[in-house]
Amino acid sequence: MATTYTIAELAREFDVTARAIRFYEDQGLLSPSREGLGGRNRVYTPRDRTRLKLTLRGKRLGLTLSEIKSIVDMYETPKDTVAQIERFLTVLNHQRATLEQQRTDIEMSLAEITVHEEECRRLLAQDEPLKESDAA
Known part of the structure; x- marks a missing residue:
């Protein structure tokens, strides 16, 4: 009997x-x-298992389902x-x-965030002496 x-x-x-x-x-x-009763139970073959494995691999690669289907169907x-x-x-x-392209976009965004963080830290460092003298 075949594996299912x-x-x-x-x-x-x-x-x-x-x-x-x-x-x-x-x-x-x-x-x-x-x-089963009314065909309610799905029975998957080794072929289905392989197709699921390939589908999930394609998803991890970021492929669309139509791209995945096209490739899997070719094989x-x-x-x-x-x-x-x-x-x-x-x-x-x-x-x-x-x-x-996404990596380039992310790297640009991270660089912008770094610039803004440094500017915020610089502004906070300038205000520290004022805060201490206000408390006196």
């Missing part, structure tokens, strides 16, 4: 909520079979591996550029 997983098992293994897994199913990233039908790898490289390059 429940939604609770996958949620526990990957430290995500069952709700997140159901959302990925709604987005077409997972397609579990249904068992389901290995017809032209070169084209698949080139597509993945394009997505990764785009994400790298986005993250590098």
